[in-house]
Amino acid sequence: xxxxxxxxxxxxxxxxxxxxxxxxxxxxxxxxxxxxxxxxxxxxxxxxxxxxxxxxxxxxxxxxxxxxxxxxxxxxxxxxxxxxxxxxxxxxxxxxxxxxxxxxxxxxxxxxxxxxxxxxxxxxxxxxxxxxxxxxxxxxxxxxxxxxxxxxxxxxxxxxxxxxxxxxxxxxxxxxxxxxxxxxxxxxxxxxxxxxxxxxxxxxxxxxxxxxxxxxxxxxxxxxxxxxx
Numbered sequence: 001x002x003x004x005x006x007x008x009x010x011x012x013x014x015x016x017x018x019x020x021x022x023x024x025x026x027x028x029x030x031x032x033x034x035x036x037x038x039x040x041x042x043x044x045x046x047x048x049x050x051x052x053x054x055x056x057x058x059x060x061x062x063x064x065x066x067x068x069x070x071x072x073x074x075x076x077x078x079x080x081x082x083x084x085x086x087x088x089x090x091x092x093x094x095x096x097x098x099x100x101x102x103x104x105x106x107x108x109x110x111x112x113x114x115x116x117x118x119x120x121x122x123x124x125x126x127x128x129x130x131x132x133x134x135x136x137x138x139x140x141x142x143x144x145x146x147x148x149x150x151x152x153x154x155x156x157x158x159x160x161x162x163x164x165x166x167x168x169x170x171x172x173x174x175x176x177x178x179x180x181x182x183x184x185x186x187x188x189x190x191x192x193x194x195x196x197x198x199x200x201x202x203x204x205x206x207x208x209x210x211x212x213x214x215x216x217x218x219x220x221x222x223x224x225x226x227x228x229x
Contacts, residue, residue: 001025005042014207031072044090044226047097063111090198090225098201107174135161139189145180162204198225
């Protein structure tokens with residue numbers, strides 16, 4: 001069975017179930033481990049959601065709205081990404097995860113969408129009917145991207161509806177990465193490295209739909225890439 005390392009977070013179960021439902025074996029990785037311990041036996045890396053990445057890691061002072069992640073998590077996950085990239089492990093990054101991925105590879109973040117992006121729509125929905133498992137807005141997917149290939153069965157005119165609960169987003173895209181989806185207001189919703197076997201980050205939470213399968217293809221594609229090592 002293909003072993004997928006999943007970074008520890010406060011709402012871990014949906015990530016674990018998303019991997020189990022496509023036939024993978026999830027292993028939880030946390031900051032108490034060394035990077036070598038974390039990646040031993042791992043065939044793919046999943047970066048999960050959570051608090052904000054420290055702005056000092058991309059050369060900025062914190063905005064008033066920044067909420068730090070658990071102690072040690074930033075340093076651990078940044079180092080994890082760098083080593084995983086060195087080992088050419090497939091990476092699937094979700095919400096905070098895409099932000100970690102972008103910063104680890106040399107990009108920057110919008111620290112607070114509502115106050116820093118004029119004209120941006122809402123991106124943080126937490127109450128019914130826009131809860132974790134409801135669609136909040138659409139994203140426009142680049143037709144030449146890995147994301148488009150994986151989601152082709154659900155795309156309508158190169159767009160797909162997603163859930164949303166984030167106040168930060170990718171700003172300057174890391175070198176070597178491309179934008180593969182944006183919201184209608186221009187906020188970056190997905191990035192990927194076209195030179196990698198599989199290195200994709202999405203800003204929404206596809207793991208929340210493991211029961212109903214709307215984003216199953218993303219997890220299947222990730223697991224399939226991890227099995228090729």
